[in-house]
Amino acid sequence: MLKRIHHVGIVVSKLDDAYRFWRDALGLPVTKEATIEDQGVRAALLKIGDSEIELLEPLNPENGIGKFLAKRGGGLHHVCFETDDVARELDAAKQKAIPLIDQAPRKGLAGMICFLHPKATRGVLVEYAQPLDEH
């Protein structure tokens, strides 16, 4: 079962420029910033209630985030729903024949994650995330 909106992913040209609006003007606190080499992004999470805004800066213009930036100039990229069992959600999606990007959960900034294919929803990229305990 999907519990809440975990985050909304937004592609930006530069994190530092994006902070001027999301952190400084809107007042959302940055809770995490990390480079995710295998996804080719520098990412930041900003807290809003029980959810987050995820800012994604591509590290090169050739990956998916880089191409999105080049094509659209940045903007809303995906919506991520939290679950307490991402593997179970993925199995349920398979049983419903929902097109997938990931056939198995993998580690991402939000924990164990997977992406459904945007053709499932006519253009909306949907992510599932199961946060990992951070003690």
Place this chain on the structure above:
Amino acid sequence: MLKRIHHVGIVVSKLDDAYRFWRDALGLPVTKEATIEDQGVRAALLKIGDSEIELLEPLNPENGIGKFLAKRGGGLHHVCFETDDVARELDAAKQKAIPLIDQAPRKGLAGMICFLHPKATRGVLVEYAQPLDEH
């Protein structure tokens, strides 16, 4: 102060088609469906935790939602943050010289609302909403 993600707005071709994914496959319950004549949309809200997914079907191809659908084939359209005083948030935005679409709060599906201009954020349309009591 912004309290939470109130909803994520998604443009769709037909609500009934979109329900097959968002309601039937993902299991999100529809909590409201309404025609908003002055915005030229048929809209639905689907509950996810303390937030909602807002599906927007244009009533004609000439308005903003209709043009978005024609240009992009639908998809993520805006993100809405809840506040308990939308007029105060709007004043704060004006003082920070954030470009606006609405100069004053107006009534929308989510209560009293206003939109910031996407040029404020390099392409992300941001809405503020103050839900109205519904007794």
